[in-house]
Amino acid sequence: MAGIGGAETTGKKARWGLVNVVVVVYALFPVLWIVSLSFKSKKAISEGGFFPTEWTLDNYAAIFSTTEFIRPLFNSIGIAIIATLIAVVFGTMAAYAIARLDFPGKQLLVGVSLLIAMFPQVSLVSPLFNIERALGLFDTWPGLILPYITFSLPLAIYTLSAFFKEIPWELEKAAKMDGATPGQAFQKVIAPLAAPGVFTTAILVFIFCWNDFLFAISLTSTETSRTVPAALAFFTGSSQFEDPTGTTSAAAVVITIPIIIFVLFFQRRIVAGLTSGAVKG
Amino acid sequence: MADIVLDKVTKKYPDGALAVQEVNLEIADGEFIILVGPSGCGKSTTLNMLAGLEDITAGELRIGGERVNEKAPKDRDIAMVFQSYALYPHMTVRENMAFPLRLAKIDDKIVDAKVAEASKILDLGQHLDRKPSNLSGGQRQRVAMGRAIVRNPKAFLMDEPLSNLDAKLRVQMRTEVSRLQKNLGTTTVYVTHDQTEAMTLGDRVVVMRGGAVQQVGSPQYLYENPANLFVAGFIGSPAMNFIPATLENGELSTALGTFPLSDKVRRMAERGRRPVREVIMGLRPEHLEDASMVEGANSSRGATFTTQVDVLESMGSDKYAYFSISGKRASSAQLDELAADVGVSDLGAGQTVARISAASRAKEGSSLDVWVDLDKIQLFDPESGKALTYSD
Numbered sequence: 001m002a003g004i005g006g007a008e009t010t011g012k013k014a015r016w017g018l019v020n021v022v023v024v025v026y027a028l029f030p031v032l033w034i035v036s037l038s039f040k041s042k043k044a045i046s047e048g049g050f051f052p053t054e055w056t057l058d059n060y061a062a063i064f065s066t067t068e069f070i071r072p073l074f075n076s077i078g079i080a081i082i083a084t085l086i087a088v089v090f091g092t093m094a095a096y097a098i099a100r101l102d103f104p105g106k107q108l109l110v111g112v113s114l115l116i117a118m119f120p121q122v123s124l125v126s127p128l129f130n131i132e133r134a135l136g137l138f139d140t141w142p143g144l145i146l147p148y149i150t151f152s153l154p155l156a157i158y159t160l161s162a163f164f165k166e167i168p169w170e171l172e173k174a175a176k177m178d179g180a181t182p183g184q185a186f187q188k189v190i191a192p193l194a195a196p197g198v199f200t201t202a203i204l205v206f207i208f209c210w211n212d213f214l215f216a217i218s219l220t221s222t223e224t225s226r227t228v229p230a231a232l233a234f235f236t237g238s239s240q241f242e243d244p245t246g247t248t249s250a251a252a253v254v255i256t257i258p259i260i261i262f263v264l265f266f267q268r269r270i271v272a273g274l275t276s277g278a279v280k281g
Numbered sequence: 282m283a284d285i286v287l288d289k290v291t292k293k294y295p296d297g298a299l300a301v302q303e304v305n306l307e308i309a310d311g312e313f314i315i316l317v318g319p320s321g322c323g324k325s326t327t328l329n330m331l332a333g334l335e336d337i338t339a340g341e342l343r344i345g346g347e348r349v350n351e352k353a354p355k356d357r358d359i360a361m362v363f364q365s366y367a368l369y370p371h372m373t374v375r376e377n378m379a380f381p382l383r384l385a386k387i388d389d390k391i392v393d394a395k396v397a398e399a400s401k402i403l404d405l406g407q408h409l410d411r412k413p414s415n416l417s418g419g420q421r422q423r424v425a426m427g428r429a430i431v432r433n434p435k436a437f438l439m440d441e442p443l444s445n446l447d448a449k450l451r452v453q454m455r456t457e458v459s460r461l462q463k464n465l466g467t468t469t470v471y472v473t474h475d476q477t478e479a480m481t482l483g484d485r486v487v488v489m490r491g492g493a494v495q496q497v498g499s500p501q502y503l504y505e506n507p508a509n510l511f512v513a514g515f516i517g518s519p520a521m522n523f524i525p526a527t528l529e530n531g532e533l534s535t536a537l538g539t540f541p542l543s544d545k546v547r548r549m550a551e552r553g554r555r556p557v558r559e560v561i562m563g564l565r566p567e568h569l570e571d572a573s574m575v576e577g578a579n580s581s582r583g584a585t586f587t588t589q590v591d592v593l594e595s596m597g598s599d600k601y602a603y604f605s606i607s608g609k610r611a612s613s614a615q616l617d618e619l620a621a622d623v624g625v626s627d628l629g630a631g632q633t634v635a636r637i638s639a640a641s642r643a644k645e646g647s648s649l650d651v652w653v654d655l656d657k658i659q660l661f662d663p664e665s666g667k668a669l670t671y672s673d
Contacts, residue, residue: 173334174367177438178381178428179355188380192371 031256038249045245059250069251071223072231077258079141079227080209083148087205088198090149091156096186096194098157099164100172110157117154125218132219139221147215152205159204163197164190199266206262210255228255283345283435284310285331285468290340292326292492300326301492303340311466313459315483317473318515319622323492324472325440331470332361332438344435355384360429364441366421368413368428374400375409378427385432399427402461419450426461436468443478455481476516480504488512490618510561510666511615513659519566519601520619521659522633523611526562528660535562536608538586543655549670550660560669561611563659566601569635571643572650583652591632593645602635602643604651615666 037045038059040052047053063069097103098110128147129138137143167190175185191198216230223231232251235244285308292301301323308314316324329335330342333354342350349357360381368377375396382392400406403423413421422442429437442458443451459482462469473479479486480500488495488503488511496508500516507513513521526535531547533540542550572585594601635651643649660669 168365168367170363170365170367171369173332174361174363174369174428175380176334176354177332177359177361179384179432181353181355184384189369 034249034252037245038253040246042246045243059246060254062247063251063254067223068235069228069231069247069254072226072228073255075141075223075225076210076227076229076255079144079148079225080206082141083145083152083209084202084206086145087149087152087156088202091153091160091201091205092191092194092198094153095157095160096164096190099161100169113154113157116150117158121151121214125214128215129218138219139225141225143219144212144215144225144227147219148209148212152208155208156201156205159201160194160197163194163200167193203263203266207259210259283468284308284312285436285470286341286343287327287331288341288343290327290330290342291338292323292330292335293338299492301330304489304494306487306494306497308468308470311468313462313469313471313482313484315471315473315479315486316489317476317479317486318489318495319619320474321491322489324474324489326492327489328361328438328440328470328472331436332359333357358434359436359438360432360434361438361440362425362429362442364444366413366425366442366445368421368424370413373410373412374405374416374424374427377413377424378431381428381432395431396427399431402430402464403427418446419454422446422454426458430461430465430467434467436470437462439469439471441473442471444473444475458482477518480516486516488515490615506668506671507563507659508668508671509615510563510613510661510668511619513563513661513668514616514619517565519634519636522564522566522569523613523616523661524562524564524606524633525609525611525663526560526660528558528560533560533562533658533660536606537588537653538584540584540653540655540658543582543658545656546658546660546670559663561613561616561661561663563661563668564633564653565657566634566636568654568657569633569637570652570654571602571635571637571641572652574638574641575652582656583654585650585652587648587650590643590645590647590649593643595639597639599639600637600641600643602637602641602649602651604633604635604649606633611663613661613663613666 033050036050036052039055039057040047041054041056041058044052044054094109094113098106124147132138132143137146171189171193172185175189176182180188211229212227213229213233216227217233220226220230226234228251232248235248235251285306287304287306287308289303289305290301291299291303293299304323304327306314316327318324326335330337333349333352337350341348344357344359369380372380378396378399379392382395387395396409397406400409403426405420405423405427408416408420408424413424416424422445425442439458443454446454455478458471471478471482473482483500485497486500486503487497490511496503496512498506503512503516507516507521510523514523524535524537526533528542528550531542533542575583588604588606590602590604592601592603594603637643658670661667662669
């Protein structure tokens with residue numbers, strides 16, 4: 001019984017702790033299962049136990065010995081990075097304008113970008129397929145980069161404009177008084193302060209591009225531009241009758257790693273309260 | 282360094298709001314001028330127009346004899362200290378102070394020397410490599426000052442630079458700002474809503490109200506010769522007492538009693554073209570005294586009334602005796618505006634304060650004979666708010 005305040009807090013903590021554990025296990029268990037599968041030998045895959053009875057790295061060796069995986073991995077990295085870069089640069093500029101300026105059509109711009117974000121992507125696949133074939137963009141890097149930018153820009157603009165609104169406007173005024181052109185004020189004062197927001201946005205956009213399956217499977221046909229999520233679907237065993245579970249799992253683990261690295265690397269930059277000390281005493 | 286001239290400078294916002302109307306002001310080279318007034322009086326807008334952060338709707342602004350209306354802030358060569366300090370949080374103190382110099386592409390050696398010099402003046406030497414977030418309020422304030430002084434601008438603009446500091450530090454920094462300005466001799470425009478800062482800092486004070494300049498003059502002049510009720514009520518702490526009075530046969534009848542006009546006051550009051558009967562009498566707290574404390578020679582130019590002391594505050598050096606006056610209170614648009622700014626429903630609502638000698642034996646709840654210095658009585662027209670006793 002939670003009779004006194006102290007006991008109540010301890011009880012509360014325990015309950016929350018339990019909930020947290022359940023959520024984390026629930027979220028991570030499938031991932032761990034994939035990891036376990038990727039280390040199982042062909043014989044052990046059908047066993048059904050969590051821990052492999054026979055450990056092997058064959059699955060990893062197999063995927064890295066074929067262009068079926070390496071080329072899509074290269075495509076994935078290239079396409080995701082380029083799309084992220086462009087989306088973040090344009091998103092930053094647009095978000096800054098939305099946060100700081102009053103221009104005609106501002107509400108319209110915000111509205112349209114929200115509309116794009118909510119638009120069901122699957123309904124655009126067929127038109128895009130036809131347009132890209134007509135333009136010669138089908139099965140090329142730009143053919144994927146363009147739709148990725150389109151669908152990640154609203155996300156980027158929304159996240160970044162929230163960050164820009166947090167930056168005290170007086171800093172920009174101060175920079176102007178200190179002799180900065182508007183460009184310099186943005187580059188030397190505002191952009192560094194918006195950095196956590198930019199990194200957060202970059203992570204979100206990168207994950208979106210990296211994970212996309214719909215466009216990747218619809219707008220590509222060969223290894224020249226097929227990304228990993230699509231390539232996984234084309235995995236086959238060494239013979240037609242062999243189940244590619246092991247190699248698919250290994251590939252799935254491999255493509256998770258860049259995301260984890262990306263997040264861990266930028267997490268340090270996402271320090272809350274970077275602007276503390278700017279204003280007030 | 283340069284002089285600054287505002288020639289009928291007006292600011293009108295797109296929505297039609299008139300923030301500043303036809304402000305004329307000549308600020309001499311090296312002068313320390315204060316813009317003071319309640320919030321919304323247009324003082325900050327005026328400062329922003331000087332800075333170039335806001336466009337000037339009409340009129341002309343000249344700095345050093347040159348029209349600068351169309352110039353960007355960076356081309357005006359003036360530095361500004363913001364109320365929030367606006368330090369760049371991602372830069373160290375050194376980088377913050379060097380920022381304007383770096384933008385001006387000044388040689389590294391000179392930058393270092395100038396930052397060192399400024400940090401010496403402001404006693405920031407040991408903090409140069411710290412980030413603003415690790416500094417106290419007072420230190421941040423000094424960094425903001427440092428960033429302004431490093432590049433020897435033509436003028437300093439300060440937008441309530443001390444209002445975020447605690448009371449004690451504010452007094453200390455006030456002296457420091459004053460000393461710094463004297464030493465550097467740079468033209469300074471300082472905005473504040475605090476009349477104490479205005480009184481203590483400036484060579485001249487500009488009192489603003491509703492976007493218009495009410496009066497310009499040295500602090501002492503404004504204190505002694507307010508042009509209208511607004512200035513009279515705004516300058517001075519505790520504020521001037523306002524009592525409704527009727528002017529008749531050279532006598533003032535008030536709820537406190539009837540006072541004869543001294544020759545000086547009468548002469549000034551009679552200069553007014555229109556004979557005014559109903560007036561508002563203004564009395565500074567220090568022109569009221571415990572009658573038993575007044576020396577014989579002085580008592581002749583004064584009058585005495587008896588009242589009951591409601592509250593007595595001892596300040597150490599002197600005492601504030603509060604007493605209430607029966608009858609209607611002094612009412613005027615300007616006084617109402619002042620009251621609204623202070624946050625009380627009506628100013629001078631019968632509460633009158635006298636600043637009496639510390640040696641006085643006045644007691645709360647008991648009656649006191651109060652002596653009035655008749656020479657210092659000020660009279661105002663309740664309609665226009667103008668001072669009848671104003672000697673131009």
